[in-house]
Amino acid sequence: MAAFGLMLPGGGLAAQQTTPSVNYNLVFLDAGHGGSDPGAHLSDKEVEKDVNLTLASKLKGMLSAKGLSVLSSRDGDQTVTSEQRADMANHARPLACLLVHTTSSGAGPYVTVSGLAPETGALPALPWETAQASYVTESLGLESVIVDALTNVAKLKPVVLRASVPPIDSLTCPAVLLELAPISGGTAASDADYQQRVADALTQALVAWHTQALDAVAKAKAAALAAKTPQAGSDGGKGAIPNSGTGAPKPRVVKPAPRVAAPPGGAARMALPAEPAGLLEAGG
Amino acid sequence: MIPRYQRVLFWSLVGCILLMLLFLLRGCEQAHKRLTGKGDPTPLTAPIATALETVTLDLASDGDTSITPTQRQVALPEEPTLRARALLEHLLGLYAAPGSAHPLESGPAIDSVFVLTLTMAPGGPPDANRPDPNHLDSFFGSHAGGQVAIVNLHGGFADQHPSGVVVEALTLQSIIGTLHAALPGVEEIRFLVDGRTRETLAGHASLLRAYPAVDTGNRPLVPLSDEK
Numbered sequence A: 001m002a003a004f005g006l007m008l009p010g011g012g013l014a015a016q017q018t019t020p021s022v023n024y025n026l027v028f029l030d031a032g033h034g035g036s037d038p039g040a041h042l043s044d045k046e047v048e049k050d051v052n053l054t055l056a057s058k059l060k061g062m063l064s065a066k067g068l069s070v071l072s073s074r075d076g077d078q079t080v081t082s083e084q085r086a087d088m089a090n091h092a093r094p095l096a097c098l099l100v101h102t103t104s105s106g107a108g109p110y111v112t113v114s115g116l117a118p119e120t121g122a123l124p125a126l127p128w129e130t131a132q133a134s135y136v137t138e139s140l141g142l143e144s145v146i147v148d149a150l151t152n153v154a155k156l157k158p159v160v161l162r163a164s165v166p167p168i169d170s171l172t173c174p175a176v177l178l179e180l181a182p183i184s185g186g187t188a189a190s191d192a193d194y195q196q197r198v199a200d201a202l203t204q205a206l207v208a209w210h211t212q213a214l215d216a217v218a219k220a221k222a223a224a225l226a227a228k229t230p231q232a233g234s235d236g237g238k239g240a241i242p243n244s245g246t247g248a249p250k251p252r253v254v255k256p257a258p259r260v261a262a263p264p265g266g267a268a269r270m271a272l273p274a275e276p277a278g279l280l281e282a283g284g
Numbered sequence B: 001m002i003p004r005y006q007r008v009l010f011w012s013l014v015g016c017i018l019l020m021l022l023f024l025l026r027g028c029e030q031a032h033k034r035l036t037g038k039g040d041p042t043p044l045t046a047p048i049a050t051a052l053e054t055v056t057l058d059l060a061s062d063g064d065t066s067i068t069p070t071q072r073q074v075a076l077p078e079e080p081t082l083r084a085r086a087l088l089e090h091l092l093g094l095y096a097a098p099g100s101a102h103p104l105e106s107g108p109a110i111d112s113v114f115v116l117t118l119t120m121a122p123g124g125p126p127d128a129n130r131p132d133p134n135h136l137d138s139f140f141g142s143h144a145g146g147q148v149a150i151v152n153l154h155g156g157f158a159d160q161h162p163s164g165v166v167v168e169a170l171t172l173q174s175i176i177g178t179l180h181a182a183l184p185g186v187e188e189i190r191f192l193v194d195g196r197t198r199e200t201l202a203g204h205a206s207l208l209r210a211y212p213a214v215d216t217g218n219r220p221l222v223p224l225s226d227e228k
């Protein structure tokens, strides 16, 4: 984490005119599933969507108490599509995105970053389906902070992995997915004490991430002032601070046409030759 | 009292029946020997599988979130797509066996596997939503001339698959790693379910993205797509 400056959300100075501001005070919390999508069946009585919401709500309260703003993908049992979740997050430009899932198999917390390969070059635009590729390096930085907190604060043994779980690949923020599994002694992910431990650790991690981001911004500003660059100090607001740091410039996200006109299969259709057309057309 | 002539007739008929039965049995035996006894095992239909060969299966384990390459003797067809299908069916069949480290429901899992060679230039047809064609690599991982494998899963397999980030990711990694070992020319793997696109396997792992074909074995915590 020493190289935090390299992982800072946002682009370099050259990109400031075109890059939207990151809302450094905002965290996006996504309680997985909801409404018609129950998620996994954790037990006879519990479905994942409810346990996810309980944990996310707990975390929301704790983050708010620490002075951070929280944008939730859902506050009740609504059906929210992956695209709506990504839309919500990407418009808000949060400092961090945390996706919450729970499971009845495995053990302890699984901390996941998108399985996309990091995209380091400057792109003129980000394809919606793989927008996270430009943020994977930052997401790994956030993951590292979260793993530290789960290990040292919650005294758990987090396992890290990479997987593409919608909507994570479309998020334009440092994004980490937590899947909480039972721990030894038969403590389920729905256990209130277990959730409290995890929420404590996540709160500490996100507060630390927030502090580091502000420090890095302050350092970048100081460096710019020292170099007598007139671009420095162009913002006076408290919440939204323009992007800084040395990461690659972040281009705008290109969203495909509405799904009705171009369903997810559209990409496959474009990428493939005509041979299995019948098969692929069936997907539309 | 039954007359003597009737008893004689009855036992004569019984004797005839027994003789005919013996004759019939011997006839059947000879016919069976004629059909099978010439040492010619050629079946009526063409064989699907050939001799046993050693293949590498990337076996998933839920306990330690690992993928372990394992050598197995499997009889596989020659034709590449039938071969890939049989290989994946064998792999997923192992997960349905008792004592599996990554338990899945039994039943047919793979409908078909297609291997396609991209003929389209990276630019492709004009599309307002697509950015600079020079930067499509991250989405359309393969270039013209590269091979893409499309794994068409049975709907029943996806519907019965356990729901969870880790368990679903392990199934996909296992399939990807096994296909990569069997078909090293394939650069990218995509998934369909019953011939249609589907957002996730069982609520978590994306089936919409193109997965780079990489060795997923022994690197459980390392991204699927870092080695390209």
Ligand SMILES: [Zn+2]
Pocket (backbone or CB within 6 Å): A032, A033, A039, A040, A048, A101, A102, B164, B165, B203, B204
């Ligand atoms: Zn879930």
